[in-house]
Amino acid sequence: MxxxxxxxxxxxxxxxxxxxxxxxxxxxxxxxxxxxxxxxxxxxxxxxxxxxxxxxxxxxxxxxxxxxxxxxxxxxxxxxxxxxxxxxxxxxEQPTEVELLADEPMAVAADVPVREAELATALEAGIRHLPEKTGYIFRLSRFDQKTTAEIAELTGLTERAVEYHITQALRSLRLHLKEFLTFCLLLFLK
CATH class of the missing domain: 1.10.1740.10 (RNA polymerase sigma factor, region 2, helix turn helix motif)
Structure with a gap:
């Protein structure tokens, strides 16, 4: 069955x-x-x-x-x-005004889909700014749910090199997406 x-x-x-x-x-x-x-x-x-x-x-x-x-x-x-x-x-594209979310708790639920779209767009832009190999490895890790070992096998790199690329991607994206920090925190607190 x-x-x-x-x-x-x-x-x-x-x-x-x-x-x-x-x-x-x-x-x-x-x-x-x-x-x-x-x-x-x-x-x-x-x-x-x-x-x-x-x-x-x-x-x-x-x-x-x-x-x-x-x-x-x-x-x-x-x-x-x-x-x-x-x-x-x-x-x-809607302008990003994440700071307004903190002052308008009732608007949070209504704004979530729009803010998620903005966040996704910003994330894609951030990934496009990464070096090609780093972006590819980040996508395999976060979007395709591949393990470090699987990525190493796919790319021919060592696991340590894969971890380096993921760390570099996260560091870069953290800076690129800092304006969305308040929004992300509000989403996780829901």
Whole structure:
């Protein structure tokens, strides 16, 4: 029975074009993804569309996408889908005024999707400013959930060199994203 299969087996079956494995993944993750999308968009139709698009892309790219942690992959994809939806809806970049959040506690909940989009945009810009190899290693570590050993194997570097690149990326991004510190703290305190 597919419903009892671990994630790793389902991913292997999915890569082998197994539609039942895809249905099992869909049933397992659709509701949690929808709930998250709905919390971020406050619109049932948009949330459903975003989640459907994620599963469509998962199926279309099943043979080409290497996924280490399916749940992390799906929720990261959802986060970027919501951010792109919000950016498209806004039609332009909003000015960052994180300091206002501290003075307006009622505005925090309403501003969270916009602020998250701004943070994601700033993070992407910060990563683009990193040296190419450092940015690549950072993405593997933080977005693809790869271990230091896995990254070392992929890149041909030592684990120590991989750790160095991750440390340099974090140091640079910390400076680049310092204006979002208040916002991040407020998010974690919710």
């Amino acid at each position: 597919y419903t009892d299969l671990p994630e790793e087996i389902l991913l292997k079956l999915l890569r082998a074009d197994d539609a039942q494995a895809f249905r099992t993944i869909y049933v397992r993750y659709w509701r949690p993804l929808f709930n998250q999308a709905y919390r971020r968009t406050l619109n049932r139709t948009i949330a459903e569309e975003l989640v459907q698009d994620i599963f469509l892309k998962l199926w279309e790219n099943r043979q080409h996408t290497l996924i280490g942690n399916l749940e992390a992959y799906l929720f990261t994809a959802l986060r970027y889908s919501v951010i792109n939806h919000i950016k498209h809806k806004l039609g332009r």
